Amino acid sequence: xxxxxxxxxxxxxxxxxxxxxxxxxxxxxxxxxxxxxxxxxxxxxxxxxxxxxxxxxxxxxxxxxxxxxxxxxxxxxxxxxxxxxxxxxxxxxxxxxxxxxxxxxxxxxxxxxxxxxxxxxxxxxxxxxxxxxxxxxxxxxxxxxxxxxxxxxxxxxxxxxxxxxxxxxxxxxxxxxxxxxxxxxxxxxxxxxxxxxxxxxxxxxxxxxxxxxxxxxxxxxxxxxxxxxxxxxxxxxxxxxxxxxxxxxxxxxxxxxxxxxxxxxxxxxxxxxxxxxxxxxxxxxxxxxxxxxxxxxxxxxxxxxxxxxxxxxxxxxxxxxxxxx
Amino acid sequence: xxxxxxxxxxxxxxxxxxxxxxxxxxxxxxxxxxxxxxxxxxxxxxxxxxxxxxxxxxxxxxxxxxxxxxxxxxxxxxxxxxxxxxxxxxxxxxxxxxxxxxxxxxxxxxxxxxxxxxxxxxxxxxxxxxxxxxxxxxxxxxxxxxxxxxxxxxxxxxxxxxxxxxxxxxxxxxxxxxxxxxxxxxxxxxxxxxxxxxxxxxxxxxxxxxxxxxxxxxxxxxxxxxxxxxxxxxxxxxxxxxxxxxxxxxx
Ligand SMILES: Nc1ncnc2c1ncn2[C@@H]1O[C@H](COP(=O)(O)OP(=O)(O)OP(=O)(O)O)[C@@H](O)[C@H]1O
Ligand SMILES: [Mg+2]
Numbered sequence: 001x002x003x004x005x006x007x008x009x010x011x012x013x014x015x016x017x018x019x020x021x022x023x024x025x026x027x028x029x030x031x032x033x034x035x036x037x038x039x040x041x042x043x044x045x046x047x048x049x050x051x052x053x054x055x056x057x058x059x060x061x062x063x064x065x066x067x068x069x070x071x072x073x074x075x076x077x078x079x080x081x082x083x084x085x086x087x088x089x090x091x092x093x094x095x096x097x098x099x100x101x102x103x104x105x106x107x108x109x110x111x112x113x114x115x116x117x118x119x120x121x122x123x124x125x126x127x128x129x130x131x132x133x134x135x136x137x138x139x140x141x142x143x144x145x146x147x148x149x150x151x152x153x154x155x156x157x158x159x160x161x162x163x164x165x166x167x168x169x170x171x172x173x174x175x176x177x178x179x180x181x182x183x184x185x186x187x188x189x190x191x192x193x194x195x196x197x198x199x200x201x202x203x204x205x206x207x208x209x210x211x212x213x214x215x216x217x218x219x220x221x222x223x224x225x226x227x228x229x230x231x232x233x234x235x236x237x238x239x240x241x242x243x244x245x246x247x248x249x250x251x252x253x254x255x256x257x258x259x260x261x262x263x264x265x266x267x268x269x270x271x272x273x274x275x276x277x278x279x280x281x282x283x284x285x286x287x288x289x290x291x292x293x294x295x296x297x298x299x300x301x302x303x304x305x306x307x308x309x310x311x312x313x314x315x316x317x318x319x320x321x322x323x324x325x
Numbered sequence: 326x327x328x329x330x331x332x333x334x335x336x337x338x339x340x341x342x343x344x345x346x347x348x349x350x351x352x353x354x355x356x357x358x359x360x361x362x363x364x365x366x367x368x369x370x371x372x373x374x375x376x377x378x379x380x381x382x383x384x385x386x387x388x389x390x391x392x393x394x395x396x397x398x399x400x401x402x403x404x405x406x407x408x409x410x411x412x413x414x415x416x417x418x419x420x421x422x423x424x425x426x427x428x429x430x431x432x433x434x435x436x437x438x439x440x441x442x443x444x445x446x447x448x449x450x451x452x453x454x455x456x457x458x459x460x461x462x463x464x465x466x467x468x469x470x471x472x473x474x475x476x477x478x479x480x481x482x483x484x485x486x487x488x489x490x491x492x493x494x495x496x497x498x499x500x501x502x503x504x505x506x507x508x509x510x511x512x513x514x515x516x517x518x519x520x521x522x523x524x525x526x527x528x529x530x531x532x533x534x535x536x537x538x539x540x541x542x543x544x545x546x547x548x549x550x551x552x553x554x555x556x557x558x559x560x561x562x563x564x565x566x567x568x569x570x571x572x573x574x575x576x
Contacts, residue, residue, distance in 0.1 A: 065555060116383055206420035210483070214433040214490055215410035224432070229423040 051299040054204035057291035064294035067296065075261040075284070080293040082300060087262045088177075088270030089304070092252060093245040095181025095266060100189050100240055108196035113222055124197070131190035139254035143182035147255055147257045150182070154267040169267045175257035183251050188241040195237030199230045199319060243308035248299065249274035273301040326410040327395075329354035329524045330375065330494070335389035337370055337379065344370045346548040348389070352380035352541070357516060357525045359535045359556075361547035363576035368528040370547070373494045375526070377405050393494070410437060412494040413487035418503050419479035421471035422486075426463050429471045429482055430454060448491060457485035458515055477508025484515060495519065497527040501534065513538060532572065536560060544568045 056082060058067070070081020111120045151174030158169035203226050211221040227234075257269020258279065282290050328351035337345040341424045345367045352358050360368050370379070377398065379385045390397050398408045410433075422429050430450045433439075440446045450467070454460040459481040463474070471482055480500060487495065497516070501509035516525055516538060529535050535542065535556075542559040544552045544567075561570045570576065 204420065206416065206418060207422065210416070210420040210422060211382075211432070212381070213378070213409055213414040213416070214436070214486065215406040216432075216436045217406055220436050224436070225422055309486070 015053075021269050027231070030156055048299075048302065051285060051302065052304075055292050055296040055299055056297055058289045061289060068300070071262060075287050075290045075293065078289065080289065082297060084260045084262045085271055085273045085276050085297060086300065086304075087275075088256070089246060089272040089301070091177050091263050091270050092168075092180040092184060092256060093242055096184035096188060097176050097238065097242055098247045099181055100185035100192060100241065104189055104192040105184040105196060105234065108193045108200065109222060110268045112197045112200040113218070113226065120197075124194070127193055131194075135187065135248060136254075138183050138187050142179055142255035143252060146176035146179045146182050149218055150176055150179045150267070156179070158267070165264050166185040166266060168265050171257070171267055171269055173257065173269075175255060176267045176271050177256065177263055177270050180252045180256035180270065180272075181266070183255055184245045184248055184266075187248060187251060188245050190239040191244055192237050195240055196234055199233030199237060200226060202233065202319060203229055221317070230319060233319035236312040239312035239315065243305050243312065246308060247274060247305050248277050253278060260317035273297050273304075277301070328352055329394065330526075331390075331391040331392040331395075332371075332374075333392070335371075335374060335387065335391065337367075337374060337385060337387045339382070340384045341400060344548055345374070348550055350543060350550060352524065352526060354524050355521060356540035357527055357538050357539040358543060359539035360528045360543045361530070361532075361535055361546060361571070362551075363571060364530075366545045367548045368545060369498055372414070372526065375494070376414055377410050377498055378414070380405075388414065402444065411439050411489050411492055412496055413490060413492035415480070415484055415487055415495060415497040415500040417499045419476060419483045421474070421479050421482055424471065425468045426454075426474070426482060427467040427470045430489050433486060435561065437490060439490070440569070453485040454482075456488055456515075456519070457481045458511055459485055463493050464554045472494050475508075476513065477504045480504055481515070484512065488519075489530060492523065494524045494526065497525065499528050499530060502530065503507075509534075544571065546571070 061078075062070075062080065067080060068086070070079065071083050072079040072081045073084060111123055115123075128167050151172075153172065153175070154169045154171075157167050161167040162169060207225060207229075208221055211225045212218070216224070238320050252272055253275035256272065256275065258271045258275055259269040260271045260276075261268075263270045277294055277298050280290075285291055330352040332348050332350040332352075335345055335348040336343070339464075348371065360371065366463045373379045374391060375388065375398075379387060383459075387399075391399060391409060393408075395446055397403070422432055424432070427450055430453055431440075431446050434446060434449060440449065451460060451464075454463065459478060462478060463482075466473075471479065474482060480503070484500075495516075501512050504512065513534065516527065519525065520540070527538060529538075539556045542554060542556050543550055544559060544563075544565075546567050550560060552563060557567065560572065563572060
């Protein structure tokens with residue numbers, strides 16, 4: 001009896017407890033990590049579901065098609081057409097991509113293929129620094145530097161190319177798609193360069209050397225060997241940049257004019273979805289359906305951005321899968 | 326006979342590492358020259374100096390002259406792509422270009438504009454795949470990605486691709502060391518067949534391979550050429566103690 005009482009604790013603490021402890025700890029830690037990992041997905045789900053629920057009132061008053069294609073936005077009259085905002089979002093994003101993508105690709109190629117290692121060792125952290133600048137700073141810069149420039153520039157362009165609708169000036173100010181596009185282009189540049197550099201690095205050096213050993217020039221090697229192999233990854237980088245541009249709010253809102261009309265010229269003002277939501281949510285909420293309409297706009301924006309992120313993820317998956325072969 | 330390649334007083338530095346020291350060499354035409362020596366003695370560096378690959382690395386410095394057919398390949402105004410076209414490289418690991426088997430061989434032809442009319446590309450691709458001993462295995466899947474080949478086949482593809490630009494010199498940096506014995510044998514046989522038309526420089530660690538292939542042997546140690554000569558002299562009657570020690574497997 002006595003022996004057993006002494007024995008039991010020893011047996012328990014030295015054999016069973018540590019054993020249980022490890023098992024329990026392991027399961028606990030595994031479970032915690034699992035919960036933490038699924039948390040973002042859970043939050044996304046909650047956001048989507050609550051947006052859908054809060055959008056219900058307007059969906060029962062108007063059809064989805066009517067909302068998405070409606071051109072008129074007069075909340076007081078109960079008219080809620082999202083189309084000008086969707087169009088504005090894409091105009092500004094597209095403008096930014098046109099301005100940003102060519103120079104970004106060239107500088108990524110330069111940084112990862114041409115320049116001395118020492119230069120890229122300095123340039124890449126600098127780019128990360130650019131990525132960290134708050135967007136309101138870019139917005140202020142756009143207002144004081146870009147908008148006045150665009151105002152002057154647009155008058156000149158209008159004189160020569162005004163007969164083309166895309167370049168006609170219907171707006172005396174510089175607050176326009178072009179201004180928004182320029183500011184956005186500068187903002188997404190570090191991301192596109194960084195992704196492209198990473199993608200170019202997936203090409204093994206041996207492959208480049210094989211081409212050079214055959215007497216190819218550096219440019220031939222890049223054009224025929226490096227770029228074809230990384231096409232989908234570079235595409236993913238561009239789409240990634242686009243999805244950042246689509247959701248960017250503050251800087252764009254400050255320079256793009258915010259007029260709820262479908263634009264037809266790069267000098268027209270626009271009113272992208274994020275600006276609409278940020279400018280209006282919380283004000284005049286007594287207007288019927290206004291709250292539901294703005295949350296509907298948020299839902300549309302969310303779906304667009306998720307869609308772009310999905311494309312970019314799939315394209316990246318494609319290149320990573322291939323470089324492992 | 327006039328040597329095909331002359332190396333004169335070659336010194337190469339990587340930063341502070343003195344990788345090649347006062348190298349003087351004459352490499353005979355249309356023979357297989359085997360370079361041997363313990364790891365780190367500078368064999369790869371010597372090969373890289375012959376196709377001007379050293380200059381891809383910022384930190385290398387070199388002095389001395391390398392003459393191919395009496396012409397200095399480092400002289401001002403020499404087109405580096407022409408040098409590399411003349412001295413093809415077969416690396417240790419095969420790196421097929423990310424394109425089809427056919428395009429791998431046609432790549433060099435295209436970048437050098439060697440096939441002005443498209444027709445002859447087919448014929449040349451077939452010719453060099455035959456010469457590399459790969460044709461029978463790939464003729465039905467020429468337009469499939471080259472990455473689908475086995476490593477041994479990839480190495481023969483790299484040989485075909487290198488031959489297609491019609492080089493005079495083939496540099497092989499342990500080209501069989503990553504291959505299985507049968508694929509290695511394949512490559513060796515190819516090299517034996519090719520030596521009538523090409524000057525071949527082969528780096529190898531495998532003594533038996535060296536004995537099988539060599540017409541001329543260079544033994545290096547710590548960045549220097551210790552001894553060079555005919556295989557009969559070097560293998561059977563080395564003059565230097567370090568050569569003997571290496572041959573006896575002491576390094
Ligand atoms: N890129 C480089 N940077 C700095 N040092 C280098 C570089 N490449 C080679 N070296 C040095 O130069 C010397 C010769 O190297 P090399 O690669 O030519 O030797 P090797 O004879 O080919 O050896 P192995 O048989 O292992 O391939 C070594 O001491 C090596 O450390
Ligand atoms: Mg080596």
